[in-house]
Structure formats: C-alpha cells, structure tokens
Amino acid sequence: MAVTGIDRLDGRIIGLLAREPRIGVLEMSRRLGVARGTAQARLDRLQSNGVIRGFGPEVDPAALGYPVTAFATLEIRQGQGADVRAHLATVPEVLELHTTTGTGDMLCRLVARSNADLQRVIDRVVGFDGIVRAATAIVMENPVPLRIIPLVEQAAEDSAGHD
Amino acid sequence: MAVTGIDRLDGRIIGLLAREPRIGVLEMSRRLGVARGTAQARLDRLQSNGVIRGFGPEVDPAALGYPVTAFATLEIRQGQGADVRAHLATVPEVLELHTTTGTGDMLCRLVARSNADLQRVIDRVVGFDGIVRAATAIVMENPVPLRIIPLVEQAAEDSAGHD
DNA sequence: TTTCCAGTGGGCAACCTGACCAGTGATATG
DNA sequence: CATATCACTGGTCAGGTTGCCCACTGGAAA
Secondary structure, rough: OOOOOOOOHHHHHHHHHHOOOOOOOOHHHHHHHHHHHHHHHHHHHHHHOOOOOOOOOOEEHHHHOOOOOEEEEEOOOOOOHHHHHHHHHHHOOOEEEEEOOOOOEEEEEEOOOHHHHHHHHHHHHHHOEEEEEEEEEEEEEEEEEEOHHHHHHEEEEHHHOOO | OOOOOOOOOHHHHHHHHHHHHOHHHHHHHHOOOOHHHHHHHHHHHHHHHEEEOOOOOOEEEEOOOOEEEEEEEEOOOOOHHHHHHHHHHHHOOOOEEEEEEOOEEEEEEEOOOOOOHHHHHHHHHHHHOEEEEEEEEOOOOOEEEOOOHHHHHHHHHOOOOOO
C-alpha cells in the first residue's frame, strides 16, 4: 500500500495536536476550518495508519530525579546479542536500546541520579558476560530535544504535489 | 526544591496514562479507587511539576516514509558549537541533538527515506564548516524502544519509604 | 488546640463525544 | 454517458465527561 503519505491537512492536525495535546476533535475541526466528521476521520486514519502511535504522557526523567543522561556504545561477544538485549531490558535506567552498524554493536540511552550514580548504572549494564567493551558519552546539553514536527511538515509538503 | 519525588499513586497514574492515554480523569479515578478530585489534583501537580511534560502525539517516522534511523557522532571545530547547533536545528531529519563528553562532541539522531537517502541527509548535516568529522551508525533493530515506565516504577518505589 | 492540607463524596450546568443521517462534488469505472 | 465510490459537509441526538462548586473528615504540623 505504498508509503503512508500524509497531506497538508494531516500535517496541520499533527501540528495542532503537538501544540495543544488536550484539544478535542470539535475544537480541532474549528481551528482547521473543516467539519468535525472530517477531523474525526483524519485522526482515526492517522492512528490506524500507525502515523500517530499514541498520546502517551511525556515524562521528564530529570523531574523524576534522574537528571543525568548518557549514551553507551556496547561491543558484544559474538552470538550473545539476544542475551544482552534481555539483560538490558531489565535495567530501568536503560531508556532505549538499538543495535547498530559501525564501531559498536549496540547503542543505548541511559539515565542516572548523578554522575556518581551513573557509575552504578554502567556497572549494572556492563556487568554481564556478553558485553566486551563499553564506551560512554555523558550528555551535557540538549540543543535539539526529540522533535518530529519539522519532519511532519517536510512529509506533508513532499506529498502535496501528487495529492 | 528537593527532588520532585513521586509516590506509588503518581506512578500508577502515569502507568495508566501510558497504557490508555485517551482515558479521562473520571475513568482514571475509578480505576485507581480514589475520588475524582484526587486524581485531578494529582494529575495537575504532575504536570505543573514538570514530571509530565505533555501529551503530544507520538509520531512514527517510519510511517511518514522515513524508515531508516541512524546516530551520528560529530566532531566540532573549536568555538563553532553554536553555529553547528543552529545549522542542525534547520535540518528536519535531525530528530535530536546532544552535546556530549567523550570521543565526539555531539551526538545526533537522524532519519532518512532509505539508506541511499541517508547519504543525502548526512551530506546536509556535515556540509557545514564547523564540522570536522562525522561517524555514523545505522540502526538495525530497536530491541528496547524509548520507554519510561520501568523508571517511573523505580522512582515510585524509591520514594515510597519516606512518603 | 488550632491550622493547614489532601482527600472524599456529592451536585450542577456546559460541553464534547460517538453515532447517526442526507446531500454534494470529484474521481474512477463500466 | 451513466454509475459507483469516496471524502467531505452540516446537522441531530443521547449519554458521558469536564470544570467548578460545596461541606466534611482525618492526619500532621505549629
């Protein structure tokens, strides 16, 4: 079914939702200048498409007492990948894990209560047999926090031609 | 301001919201077995605390036509940091940017329409004077997608003692 | 003891949702 | 050309939810 293109209206819906997440379908249709049913249908489609995965609460780890973020590049012993994945999944401070090409085999995002606490987290992460080596980079600043709107706008424009 | 501890009830609220984001305060209070006002007040506090940053839609880049994710480690020429940050902020495919300690100076998350397209994105990213060198790791699998619930539970348990 | 705070349980009007429906214009399809 | 199909409009409806109010309770701190 080709790529799930989105048009400008879809883009505006996502933008609106990003700016004011608690907005209802009715208010949304008013701002967009379309009928409520249309806004409803578009939103339903975006969700069943998988373009919008959900509206989960965005929790700030810092506010939870975990102000330190780090990225760790892990080198894995051959054939231990599955075990390492399972191990890392049990560590709450591992927020995200990817397997990658390149120098390391895996990349994970960690948080900790302090720089000192990061040592504990890293020990727990690498204290597992399949992990050969770990290189950690502590995050100092976050000039661009995780964002999606510019990409949504790009995608909406791209598909505008054949729409 | 001490650390913004959360207790078990807060933890359950966040968990509930994560599982069923479209749930209302009334239904939430029913599930939690507390009065509606309590659920309301807790939720308000979590939001003004900054623990819950918002309820923005989670958009899947893959569904938008960007199925390829990569991480790039950038080395920056001394004193060019601010310029590079500004440059990267203008690239829609840059989803996230951090300045870090360690081998590189910055780490950014990229998406692209294909492996071939990733070349275009990287060219655009590094086609800027202040960037000395870039090392890119393409994401193959994502065994642990960005998550927060385990950490929330951890935080809720930790503060349960002195609560 | 008094005050403060979080929580309870209830009530109220206004609003929103999900579900319908008939009608319209544009775009395929025969 | 006639006919489906599709997305959209604009409207209705009952039922649920929200935001706001109130009085009351129990625990903790001053």
